[in-house]
Amino acid sequence: MKTELFEASFTNSRIAVVIPSYKVTRHISDVISAIPPMVWRIYVIDDACPEGSGQFVETNVFDNRVRVLYHQQNQGVGGAVMTGYQAAIADGAGVIVKIDGDGQMDANLIPYFVEPILAGEVDYTKGNRFYNLEEVRAMPHVRLFGNAVLSLMTKLSSGYWNLFDPTNGYTAIHTDVAIHLPFGKISRRYFFETDMLFRLNTLRAVVVDVPMDAKYGDEISNLKISKIIGEFVFKHARNFFKRIFYNYYLRDLSLASIELPLGLLMLISGIGFGVYHWLASARSGFSTPPGTVMLAAMPILVGLQFVLAFIGYDISSVPKRSRHRKRFSLLSDELRKSNEKPI
DSSP states (O other): OHHHHHHHHHHHSOEEEEEEESSOTTTHHHHHHTSOTTOOEEEEEEOSOTTOHHHHHHHHOOOTTEEEEEOSSOOHHHHHHHHHHHHHHHHTOSEEEEOOSSSOSOGGGHHHHHHHHHTTSOSEEEEETTSOHHHHHHSOHHHHHHHHHHHHHHHHHHOOTTOOOTTOOOEEEEHHHHTTSOTTTSOOSTTHHHHHHHHHHHTTOOEEEEEOOOOOOSOOOOOOHHHHHHHHHHHHHHHHHHHHHIIIIISOOOHHHHHHHHHHHHHHHHHHHHHHHHHHHHHHTOOOOHHHHHHHHHHHHHHHHHHHHHHHHHHHTSOOSOTTHHHHHHHHHHHHHHHHSOO
């Protein structure tokens, strides 16, 4: 029964692939040729590529599924993906997969990204290159540390505490969810993947990681960490405060809505009170009275407990019910009824 359901889902769903293209003429042909037949349409977005990636595809790739879209000005990976999303939605796609054009992502993994969505379990899937411990051990320590820091920041700003490898660009999304994205507000460049997670959380979409292996070749990254670290920190902080406001004050009020501000207030006041009296004691040469120490320590300890309680509540609030389950249920009912008909 489950096998029949998946087969019917793959047959009846229009799976589209979006490929942002910028300086990938050496790899784009191989990427497209590796995309499995189950894919209904392929959108190649020439993001004002100086190498003419779009024209190269139109001239050298003979696949009836391919549609080439052009940007007059470079909009970054986020802008290219949003153009692909909008084109796929307009054409009636059911699930939209995004892969890069540089050959780092194995197109044979597309069914693994799409299957949980068609099963009605999730709304969005993304790759995670850190499941295989042998490959993790082989990665440079700087890469591991950087990804761990980015993952922690993304967990805080997006609210998806169950995810890792936040900058992974191998993704798939159901169009019932994609259609509700604020296309004009999503970050256009390197912050795109993490900003997408923040936007998905505001839609209460279910997101899961899909294990994958990274493929590295002779491609050259355009990402310069030193140039984007400040932007990343600022945008993570902005998204964190926006998410907290949306989820805990605008949409709903709960005990967690009180715990966070009260906990932060007690922490700050306790630390401020303690530092003030510590400096006063250092200047005067007299020890701080035990009662004064306790007056500083108690709000710090209680405030920390409130903040930890809020984090625990936030972790438990990760979306768990997909937005498009109803469509899957209708398909399941139709199959069940057909199986129950007498022969």
